[in-house]
């Protein structure tokens with residue numbers, strides 16, 4: 001294998017996440033800050049970004065929001081989900097989709113995740129459905145997707161809404177369809193740490209005109225269509241603005257090289273660990289082209305160390321690492337909604353999973369150095 005040199009500075013600058021910003025982004029943002037205030041320009045970048053982002057996903061409509069958590073909240077509220085309804089989340093994902101269920105006053109029910117794709121397990125989903133179930137939110141964690149055919153079928157049979165939380169799956173393609181194409185609506189995040197960033201930002205994409213109009217109406221306070229200073233219904237102030245959207249549009253126009261870099265990072269890690277047995281990485285195969293937002297590994301039981309200890313050893317070397325998503329039902333605000341049967345896969349995968357640095361400025365020597373540290377711990381204890 002090639003030898004790599006690494007400086008102290010390269011070690012210090014080795015970060016978990018971060019964007020790729022070029023002259024294009026700077027020029028778009030400069031234009032927005034100079035010109036994006038008057039007349040027809042007031043929402044120019046927002047509308048262009050929404051339109052182009054929806055088009056990229058072969059969706060009819062896009063609606064930008066201040067972040068993805070808000071997008072999920074707005075989706076549930078616009079669907080009329082409220083107190084007395086159940087919404088099924090997967091046990092391991094970022095908390096946003098579960099929090100959104102609480103914001104509308106509905107009850108969280110958690111389904112287990114699958115060993116195969118770390119996303120919602122369809123067999124567990126079936127067991128969690130009852131008369132109160134109104135919606136299912138699947139999260140495409142780490143760019144993986146669940147078994148969509150089965151999940152779509154289950155939702156149709158039971159007449160429940162399917163919502164896709166695609167925050168981590170920009171650029172993933174599942175059997176020829178982009179992540180963000182599934183269900184009544186999909187939600188994306190443009191957080192500072194995401195593949196495409198606007199600092200903070202989110203987007204809803206959908207094909208349903210009526211639903212889109214309803215979300216748009218509620219996004220801006222529920223204003224009357226003709227007299228915009230009168231309010232017809234209690235809505236939200238979830239409006240985006242040109243400065244964020246201009247950055248988003250520039251990033252969208254550079255999406256190919258950005259995703260190529262994410263996939264390059266993923267390929268390097270996989271290659272550096274190719275001599276190690278029993279390590280599962282994000283899914284990437286003929287059925288799933290992974291956008292590789294964050295390279296994640298689940299170590300096999302043969303290694304006599306769990307993720308918690310491994311992460312502490314990595315931190316002791318002055319290096320960053322991030323845990324796999326913790327089971328949400330184990331956390332305080334959600335504890336009482338912990339699913340009855342327990343979600344064993346979720347607890348097991350969490351205990352063996354970790355996310356590796358995937359910032360867009362990472363260099364090969366940093367990835368090599370980082371991987372060698374983990375390999376040494378795994379091999380020599």
Ligand SMILES: Cc1ncc(COP(=O)(O)O)c(C=O)c1O
Pocket residue numbers: 067068069070093094096097139140141165167168188189190191201202
């Ligand atoms: C799966 C998932 N859903 C939702 C979110 C929430 O995104 P935001 O931070 O834009 O609200 C995130 C971001 O961390 C995420 O990873």
